[in-house]
Structures are given as C-alpha cells and as structure tokens.
Amino acid sequence: MAHRIFATPFADVYPLYLAKVERKGRTKAELDTVIEWLTGFDDAALARHLADETTFEQFFAAAHLNPNAPLITGVICGVRIEELDDPLMRQIRYLDKLVDEVAKGRPMEKVLRSA
Template sequence: MAGHRIFQMSFARVYPLYIEKVEKKGRTKAELDQVIEWLTGYDDAALAEAIARETTLERFFADAPGLNPNASLITGVICGVRVEEIEDPLMQKIRYLDKLVDEVARGKKMTSILRGA
C-alpha cells in the first residue's frame, strides 16, 4: 500500500471527525486525546502542534515519540480488515488509531482500551 492517499491526509482533517464520533456517543475529547497519546507517545502540546501544522498522517506517525509497546494487543476488524493482519506498518498504525477511536465511541472502559495500562 505504499503511497496510499490516506498517508498524505492531514491529521488535522481527521481529528475533528474523531472528536465528533466520540462526542456523539457521550465520550469526551479528553478521552480521545488520552488514547491518541497512549498509542503514539505524544503529549498534549505535541499533539496540538501536529494539528496546528496540519501534519500528514505519514509524518504524524513518523514523528511520534514512540508507538506504545502494547499496540500489538489491538485486534479486531476495521474497514473489513483485521488490524493485526495489515502488512503495511503505517497503514496498521492508522488502523490501530481508528480501532481505538471506535472503542472509545462504543463506550469501552478506558483500562480495556489502553490494554490494561
């Protein structure tokens, strides 16, 4: 999937959609930020900077301080594909994030979403 167009999409473009999705289900932006930060290692300031700079998803994950070591525990189907079977590392990270956002929106407990962290 090298060069997939989603890689060049701005994180600032998808972030409001994530917020809308979780808030529509009664969850908060703070909970969303918590799972993004858990997955990527960004803190609040770095996350805000990535949004302000309209960083691409490719750059967002490349610049991430570090993917959480428990990210491989994220399993399930997103967009009809099992996240644990995605071969492209960048696409897998994007889908990990999508899966976490879905879990927040579905009302899962944060300890479960954060894989026991």
C-alpha cells in the same frame, strides 16, 4: 502506490474522530488520552501536530508507538488489523480501532490495554 490517507493531514481527520466520540457521549479528553497513549505524544505535541497540519505519515513517523499497540486487534473497514502488511496503515488502523472502542463506551483501562 501509497494510500491517499498517508498524505492526509491528521488535523483533517481529528474533528471526525472527535465528532464520533462526542456523539456517543465521550469527551475530547478521552480521545486525546487514547491518541497520546498510542503515539507517546503529550498535549503540547498533539496540539502542535494539529496546528502544523502534519500528514498521517509524518504524524506516525514522529510517534513513539506504545509497546502494547500490537495488542490492538480486530476488524476495521472489513480488514483484520493484525493481517495488514503496511506498518503505517496498521498504525492508522490501530488509531481507528481505539477511537471506535472509545465511541462504543468501552472502559478506558480496556481501551488502553492496561494489565
């Protein structure tokens, strides 16, 4: 059985991500940077996905995941990301983890897994 989040429009969750990072003094630009780093989308593609109310499943199906995405590890919602079997759920949790790290004030070069 597919998880409910797979059919949820990305545009429904994006404002929650934005509120989370802004509450901690970070910016929309920083949020968009991590989303674009993970997915390979540019500003126009991200805006299109938001306007079209693309589901998470469609959003990640269209993405070109960053080759460093597997470096995103840790626990989200009590589950270790690297132990998730479902590739789509793992990708969604990658995004959740990046948003958490931005909100916690982690330096962007660390969030973006720069060398």
